[in-house]
Amino acid sequence: MRDLMIEETAGLKVSGVHITRKGSVLLDVPQLSLNGPGPTLILGPNGAGKSLLLRCLHGLISPDCGRVTQGGVPLNAVHKSQQAMVFQQPVLLRRSVAGNLDFALKRVGLARAERKKKIADLLAEGGLSEKARQSAKYLSGGEAQRLAVLRALALSPKTLFLDEPTSSLDPGATQAIERMILSASSQGVRIVMVTHDIGQARRLASDVVMMQGGYVVEHGAAKQVLDSPASEASRRYLAGRLVT
Amino acid sequence: MQGFSSEFSAALALIFRGDAELWSIVLLSLEVSILAVLISAVIGMPLGAALAVARFPGRRVLIILMNALMGLPPVVVGLLVYLMLSRSGPLGVFELLYTPTAMIIAQVVLVTPIISALTRQVVEILAEEYAEQLRSLGVSRLASVPVLLWDARLALVTALLAGFGRAIAEVGAVIIVGGNINHVTRVMTTTIALETSKGNLALALALGAILIGIAVAVNAMVSTLTLRAEQEGLRHA
Numbered sequence: 432m433r434d435l436m437i438e439e440t441a442g443l444k445v446s447g448v449h450i451t452r453k454g455s456v457l458l459d460v461p462q463l464s465l466n467g468p469g470p471t472l473i474l475g476p477n478g479a480g481k482s483l484l485l486r487c488l489h490g491l492i493s494p495d496c497g498r499v500t501q502g503g504v505p506l507n508a509v510h511k512s513q514q515a516m517v518f519q520q521p522v523l524l525r526r527s528v529a530g531n532l533d534f535a536l537k538r539v540g541l542a543r544a545e546r547k548k549k550i551a552d553l554l555a556e557g558g559l560s561e562k563a564r565q566s567a568k569y570l571s572g573g574e575a576q577r578l579a580v581l582r583a584l585a586l587s588p589k590t591l592f593l594d595e596p597t598s599s600l601d602p603g604a605t606q607a608i609e610r611m612i613l614s615a616s617s618q619g620v621r622i623v624m625v626t627h628d629i630g631q632a633r634r635l636a637s638d639v640v641m642m643q644g645g646y647v648v649e650h651g652a653a654k655q656v657l658d659s660p661a662s663e664a665s666r667r668y669l670a671g672r673l674v675t
Numbered sequence: 676m677q678g679f680s681s682e683f684s685a686a687l688a689l690i691f692r693g694d695a696e697l698w699s700i701v702l703l704s705l706e707v708s709i710l711a712v713l714i715s716a717v718i719g720m721p722l723g724a725a726l727a728v729a730r731f732p733g734r735r736v737l738i739i740l741m742n743a744l745m746g747l748p749p750v751v752v753g754l755l756v757y758l759m760l761s762r763s764g765p766l767g768v769f770e771l772l773y774t775p776t777a778m779i780i781a782q783v784v785l786v787t788p789i790i791s792a793l794t795r796q797v798v799e800i801l802a803e804e805y806a807e808q809l810r811s812l813g814v815s816r817l818a819s820v821p822v823l824l825w826d827a828r829l830a831l832v833t834a835l836l837a838g839f840g841r842a843i844a845e846v847g848a849v850i851i852v853g854g855n856i857n858h859v860t861r862v863m864t865t866t867i868a869l870e871t872s873k874g875n876l877a878l879a880l881a882l883g884a885i886l887i888g889i890a891v892a893v894n895a896m897v898s899t900l901t902l903r904a905e906q907e908g909l910r911h912a
Contacts, residue, residue, distance in 0.1 A: 486807075489811065491807055491810055491811065508813075511813065512813055514811075515811065515812075516807075516811040518807065518808065518811075522804060522805060522807070522808035524805075524822070524826055525826040525827075525829075526826065534812075534822075535812060538812055538813055538814070586812070
């Protein structure tokens with residue numbers, strides 16, 4: 432019971448968040464609580480508002496109205512420092528592979544010797560030890576995204592947001608990223624991830640948020656949403672029918 | 676034609692026998708221009724980068740102004756610096772007129788807008804690419820300035836080169852504030868102008884050849900360094 436309460440208070444909550452641009456509703460989420468211990472996957476077609484919701488949760492975008500809270504208090508600098516995000520296209524600094532990790536580790540204030548050790552550990556974890564000194568811009572798509580995930584994990588985040596991190600990767604590279612995500616999740620990092628890939632949602636998700644047209648149409652345990660969707664929009668999307 | 680070839684031979688002789696006067700002029704030119712570019716870089720790069728990331732009313736106007744200053748007429752700059760440094764000017768007390776320092780000041784005024792405007796362009800493109808990632812990593816706009824400058828370093832070398840090109844080839848401003856005094860403020864460009872008017876084409880040609888050689892050498896060096904850095908990957912920051 433006590434554990435459940437801790438989960439509840441540490442959870443992310445969206446209340447009355449609304450974003451409109453040029454008269455179009457881009458995001459309208461009256462209420463959404465992300466409390467589950469396992470990965471939350473946000474599914475939906477293009478333009479559903481998934482990435483926008485993720486950016487609101489991470490504080491990169493301020494909604495027109497409403498608020499995002501964590502542990503019952505509005506998202507603040509401390510919360511943001513405990514979050515990290517991986518973008519659809521990895522944005523790597525124009526430095527070496529190790530330099531990218533070093534940059535993140537400096538942000539968390541680690542001393543030089545600690546950083547060196549941590550960089551070696553992270554590179555080994557991501558299978559990039561051989562490329563430590565190489566310029567990050569010469570990495571393949573899969574390696575670049577692995578480095579982006581490692582750099583995010585270097586911040587020791589409590590919550591890791593991922594915006595379609597495998598959308599342009601082949602199955603092998605996707606599997607490597609998924610392994611890293613599951614490993615982070617098993618170590619207690621809360622995962623909130625956007626994807627188009629229903630198979631990926633089945634492999635990773637503990638709970639699923641289905642979105643369409645800026646609205647959350649369904650949120651529940653992964654098995655329930657993916658196997659017995661309650662909304663017509665979810666059924667159409669999961670059946671592979673074109674949804675707009 | 677025969678006159679030209681004999682002048683050219685004399686010019687080559689001046690270069691290769693290590694004529695003391697010629698090489699002292701070359702050294703002074705390099706000293707003044709390199710110092711001016713370094714000072715301009717220290718001022719112009721952070722200024723350009725800050726303008727690339729900052730958002731405030733009037734920013735567009737400031738960018739237009741900075742771009743316009745890239746084309747400042749050197750003689751006008753020379754005149755303004757002259758007025759500032761002349762005995763009755765606000766900085767007259769320092770007695771800098773007709774010294775290499777005055778020439779450096781004039782070149783800094785000319786080169787800083789070039790370096791800052793080019794830096795602004797380069798950094799703004801990078802800042803757009805990095806914006807969300809840096810915010811996600813908790814880096815504020817102000818704190819992003821050194822990060823962006825460092826990551827744009829290869830492109831910024833071009834800005835430095837453009838500034839150096841402007842400085843080393845400049846005549847109008849340095850002749851006004853430097854006075855073209857022999858062994859004191861005589862640099863390559865002012866000497867070429869003077870010696871040509873005197874009909875001493877050998878020295879003018881020798882200096883012209885060195886000036887072109889310096890431009891080619893600096894560009895080749897930077898190009899090689901850039902290529903090597905790209906091929907080998909950059910050293911871990």
